[in-house]
Amino acid sequence: MDLPFIVTTLTRRGLLTPGRPIRVASQLSALRRWGWSLAGELRQAAARDPDRPAIIDEDGVELTYQRLLDRAERTARSLRAGLGIQAGDRIGVLCRNHHGLIETIVAATLLGADAVLVNTGLSPGQLATVAEEQRLRVLVHDDEFAERVLTLPPELPRLDERAREELVVGALPGELHPPERDGRIIVLTSGTTGAPKGARRPTPNGFGPLVSIIDRIPLHTRDRVMIAAPIFHTWGFAALQVCFALRATIVLHRRFDPAATVAALADHRCDALFAVPVMLQRLLELPSPDPRPPLKVVAVSGSALPGGLAPRFMDVYGDVMYNLYGSTEVSWASIAGPTDLRAAPTTAGRAPHGTRLEILDATGEPVPAGRVGRIFVGNEMLFEGYTSGASRETRDGLLDTGDLGRLNADGLLFVDGRADDMIVSGGENVFPSEVEDLLAQLPQVREAAVIGVPDPEFGQRLAAFLALHPGETLDPEAVREYVRHYLARFSVPRDVVFVKYLPRNATGKVLTRELRRYFG
Template identity: 45%
Template sequence: MPLETIRTLAGNLLAGTARPDRLARVPFQMTRYGAVPAVVGAMSALRFPHRVALIDERGTLTFAELERKAAALATALRDSVTGDGRIGVLARNHRGFVLAVLGLSRLGHDVVLLNTDFSAPQLGAVADREGIALLLHDAEFDELVDASGFAGVRVHSYGDAQLGSLIEDVEPVPFSPERPGRLVIMTSGTTGTPKGARHDYSLPALLAGGLSFARRAPMRSGSPVVVAPPLFHVLGFGFLMMGLALGSPVVLAPRFDPAATLAAIERHEAGTLVAVPIMLQRMLDVPYGPRPMSLRTVLCGGSALLPHLSERFMDEFGDVLRNLYGATETGWAAIATPEDLRAAPGTVGRPSLGIKVKILDADGRELPAGETGEIFTGGGLRFSGYTGGGGKDVRNGLTATGDLGHLDASGRLFVDGRADDMIVSGGENVFPGEVEDLLNRHEDVAEVTVTGVPDDTFGERLAAHVVLVPGAATTADDLRDYVRQRLARFKVPRDIVFVPELPRTSTGKVRRRSLPDA
């Protein structure tokens, strides 16, 4: 283990200036609440009471203030949910979201993180399926919630004084739930109806995950962390919890703005940025944007990080980029260091500590290095099924990810694409990522996505939706020739559609169903 990593890990373990009597109470928080988000806030309030915990557009909160408000919220609302009723949180990135999760996860009811991109019918269907009885939502979603038909208890988490008045009027009362609640995170729903994924957390798994990040993605206790992805997403939520656990100020903004994010990193001298690939692209495109010298670690995940983007980002920001791979159902499975990304562009790295990654064929046989099959993982967070029923394919204790990939001779993992995204054209298998990466390297291309569309002759053909840089005059034939000169003929998109922008979710994934017809 590198000396710098050892120093960082030791510093994180020894961080905190709490009195011995306060430190002695830290382990009992797990006993009281179980492995739920509330434990993170309670433990950190004991270790770092006077440190800044959150920074948002309303100012700052210390860990002691955050814990007091979270406990008061739990006290105020503990009788609002009975039986097996669940709690929903529909909020953007701000203190209201954090208070809702840290406060209400101690009540013994499952907490469901809801996607702010939901339509009214989606929200209604999910709330009904998940049995949500109490919904904390931002005031901006009033009309959405009205139209969804939700009939349970509603509390504003942001946008007026309701949450603040609830907290200020209540004296926190300590209590222990009859059973630990679970956290339910929704899948993206880009290929179907969003599902709720349940996990069973264990202390060994959480410690192993933390140690793995300390080894490959060092984050220093007390150093500010800018979390740009939505907190309802596993990437944003995971590093919100990681930052709070380390006693680091977490910097949040309700909506991502690339220039504002760069300014926030520089203003707060943040050491860590968490982002999805399209956010990195947007930051690179900011004219004369700063390249903050404080950044030591940039953690990227949520969708494919194509080689052209990782190379350009590290060329401008330095070798600080880490690529994370995982899924809502299975948690993080692999981490690529800057050294990995330089040596093998496109890799998602090696398996995390305690994680097994295997490439299996359709019959469940393990494939050797270089051969593509489905990625199976195991040993981390234990996926306990979808809340609406069903689960993932499990073989020999390993859970299917739904991704196809391969390992190289050095044990690095590469994700070739989603199994349902693979295009079979004239009997040839084509993964869109390879074609997208090449087209993104064209000087006149700002963004591109490649999909398969039905074809009477070949079964499927490739279609590329392209956003050109302003003022570019490149034609569809120019781009076809560009691909034809560098890749096999069957990988050349027959259809090229120029669009002003690509429709994306709030986590940066392209909404392929919303693309115009080729």
């Protein structure tokens, strides 16, 4: 990424404003010694703004950047002295969004250990598999997961919230030096269709990744930001990285509650909200806030935008919505701003500066505008492979996202769904997401999901699962007729199943494997 663009963007976002010389020098020294790991990001923030609030928890805990760094360092020293944790070891973190989660992740990177961010929605069996496959040396967990961790091998140390606090209070004196290797953040893939895989996230090597995001999403130094997206997920963790870099004040709640979120946004005068799309749907089910929170940015990612969600949300909260399309493996691919989303509500936007995005056919050749192909992405933060040793297909430095999509004549990206979600029904290619978007626009429908199921005559057929608003009813044949009116006959769902709610993981993605159980 070219230097003038970096300087211009950092200036626009307030990162190059003058400061006390001694603090600026300490800030630069921290980055030079510790690099761009989460530990380095926190150190530079504490050096420049030590007394600025870093984290505000819902239980009233407020930590400045200096205090947060001190607690993370104490945790690291205790992990090293008490459990022998060193560079290259792996620490499992099974926590919701609160200061203890962040302290533990930073402590791991201070030691050069890998932090394995464990999805809070995993079953006891899945958790045991993750602990074995990731070769965890210790698991740090919230108290609410005490019963779930009982299935783990007894020799694996487990630290609950009291034990985690004892690490801070009982830390022995000692100095921490930059580790011999950077600690990696290992994010578990969503596992919506199978077992989750560990993906190794790279450490940024400069301002480039930050600039790619804040050039398109107008976040500024010292903003107040609520991170509602789970930090164990790539999107929530990316929000944490950006906030540290911007020396922002981070507002956290352990669980997402729509009413509590709106209240916190107003009480803390938040400038920005990081969320997943289903959270915005839940916010819209509340009465319109009056006055509305002073948000300048609502950044969403993690799953596809349902049809019509973007304009409906912006009608209530203002034109402040930004949709980032990416994945655990490619980080980001494209970003859509309010203007894009007003013009095309389901678009994933355009590739930001420093990112290559191409739509390729089965032979690896680019396809014309409007034609569906495989989405390949190249940027500075492509993942380093799965912890199993597997990776993804690459072509000319671009990584396969696993998704199918198309670019329109204006260069906007539209994602049609996972390549393995596309079904062939009677010889026709059908994308369930197109039908989902249409069904989501029915006023009676709260949420919709469409999947492919086996069919003895056509090979596969579509099945639609609909959760309705309270008190609403729909007739299955009326649903089919509605789809038949707008789409081709092979897009009409043969099966229409009404459910109370769609099964989702903690990041809001629909668990399609749970839906397939309806059909044996």
